[in-house]
Amino acid sequence: METAHPSGKLNPGDREVANRYVMAVDGHPPTPLKDGRSPWGGLSGGALFCGDLLTGVITADEEYGGHSRLVVVPTYALHQAEGFRDVLAEHTDSQTMVLAPVEFQSLTEAPSAVLLGELPSPGWLLVAGLKVVPFRGRSELLAELNDWAGTDGAGVFLLHGSGGQGKTRLAHQVVDELVDHRWAAVWLDPHRTEAELEVLSDSATPTVVVVDYAETRTPQVKAMLRMCVRHGGAVPMKVLLLARTAGEWWERLGSSSDAASMLLARAGVRLLEELEPEAKGRAVAYREAVRGFAGALPKVNGQAGYPWTVIASGLPDPAPTRLGLEGALTLHMTALADLLDSAAAPFQETATVRVAAGGAPEEVEDRLLRHEQRYWQTAAETRTPSVVFEQSTLHDVMAAVALLGADSRDTADDLLRRIEGLEDQPRDRRNSVLKWVASLYPALGDIPFGSIQPDRLAERFVGRHVRQRPGMVDRLIVGIDGTRLERLLTVYCRAASHRVFGGVLDDGLTSLCARHVSELGPVAIEVATQVESPRPLMQALELIGDDNATDLATLMLLADHLPLSSHRLAEWAARIGERLVHEHRELAEARPDAFLPHLATSLNNQSNRLANLGRREEALDAATEAVNIRRSLAKARPDAFLPNLATSLNNQSIRLANLGRREEALDAITEAVNIRRSLAEARPDAFLPNLAGSLNNQSNRLGELGRREEALDAATEAVNAYRDLAKARPDAFLPNLAGSLNNQSVQLANLGRREEALDAATEAVNIRRSLAK
Incomplete structure (x- = not known):
């Protein structure tokens, strides 16, 4: 009897204790047969899929359910039966069965269809997820990663190294071991949005999320870190980042948000070293790779007819002095290329080291590309x-x-x-x-x-x-x-x-x-x-920045895309800033009403860039000129330009302090505080955060001059402002409140008020502890 394919909804908690699911069938249940038999007859043993995942096997029509509910044995229970796994392997050409959470399947990079059937070309054998070559080595790093995964709550680990060092293969090994211990694993799809990641914040089972090429996916990494914070850490939530470098992108990521800074402050960071530094180890690894590829090559299109095992046994070990085999991918590519070259022509000594037309050994990448x-x-x-x-x-x-x-x-x-x-x-x-x-x-x-x-x-x-x-x-x-x-x-x-x-x-x-x-x-x-x-x-x-033909709009476009700080780009950023100042100065001379504000902005930005390079005197000169311009603009149009004047004064104060000119630094920040206080009185929502920031700076300047009581007053006012702001928007301002409390604690200690200093410091610690959790 042919039975319709039902669809419906599962409640994972329904009969879970009995290792069963119950599916509520969509729509009206079918009419029972005339002899009283279930209308679902013949459906027993049918596969139940949620999306692309096999979720269970239907066993029966629930008794007394009006034929509207079907009983299902879940996959996690079937996974315990070797017979089931054997049948699955026989009929799907899959040697492994992996448990995965249904809820996360849309987030995970879909396994390619070729992983379950014939491979189109030999290069696929090098894909880390296929695991053609047995995993070897890295025992200490594996132990460290497993210890990291075993800690409570959220955690981040960055594994970095040049291309071909084996980062992805190591990550697969770590994930496989965690999955064996009932972890959920997500190899994060690069196309998933933050809204789609939201489901991770509700994970009730230990979860590891792997982000490959993390250095090129920083917006998604930031979103993932926010998910970790929202998750709350009731069960482990771990993020394993794989990247070729741990350079500026990593530094910028750590300062991008409070969530990022808290998680990354205690993140593990490891450079993946060469896998086989010793000649003896390289020979063993090469032989393992040759055997692995020889066993898998019959699954490649057009390669089933070669005696790969015989060809593999005829390949000699690589010469001890052969370059490049220290890295995992180069060694594997060499083993695969040696096999393919030997099959393409009867084995000769030159099969292992092919010689290019120019007489030099041919690079293994080029051999495989052929x-x-x-x-x-x-x-x-x-x-x-x-x-x-x-x-x-x-x-x-x-x-x-x-x-x-x-x-x-x-x-x-x-x-x-x-x-x-x-x-x-x-x-x-x-x-x-x-x-x-x-x-x-x-x-x-x-x-x-x-x-x-x-x-x-x-x-x-x-x-x-x-x-x-x-x-x-x-x-x-x-x-x-x-x-x-x-x-x-x-x-x-x-x-x-x-x-x-x-x-x-x-x-x-x-x-x-x-x-x-x-x-x-x-x-x-x-x-x-x-x-x-x-x-x-x-x-x-x-070249673009120095070219006189590069117009102002392009220079501004480039400047707008500059990160707040960058070691690599610092010199170039200053050169772009210098050109912008020059261009705006010329325009302001001809049309001051239109371009003086732009000149002041360029000077303020250039001051920051020069300061990043340690050019403090020039940074102060630029900041001072910006202050003078904005002061004149604010006299004519205070509503439009007083906020900008306060910003430039704040900047000027920092530049003066960096040069040890403390009295002048205090004068500048005091003027900024006075301006921002008047603005905050009129529009607290817009200007109270700026006032609090300037008060903190003023407190530091007063403290440097030994004016301790006034330093405490400024710090206390900043604390009070941030406390009010944090009541309305705790996510945005609790970190600032903790910083101000820390500053207040220092000023109290300087006055010998140790009990109160401890109270302020303790409150700051408590806030930061709750944020860290």
């Missing part, structure tokens, strides 16, 4: 309809896919229309190309296609291709959104840094940014703080 490109061409020729274009056109497509990607079919089609040779083709021809790419590199999640695997191979291909066809990148840029442009510059910059190119790609990348200033200039500022080797981007920014 095999990948062979599969591209074969797949193009055998498609129906065929995808027969010039090889340069198909390689343009692959380079564009690696550089930009696409998040929908429309953006994918737009990408293909930018390729020379495809722009005038009908849509169905472009669709054939899209399907060709997707067949080679299936999508992870709701995107049209993936890209060359692993990333280092993609970077090498991009570097080779743009060196031959530099003009193809220009066609990709105009009209593309900032997120995809950030990816383009990141991939291009990483490709340029590959040792094999010897810096020859740098000039091309620099000139590309200079040609497309409005599109790439702001993005270059962001990427320069993320990548390991930002030199081409820095050269581009310097």
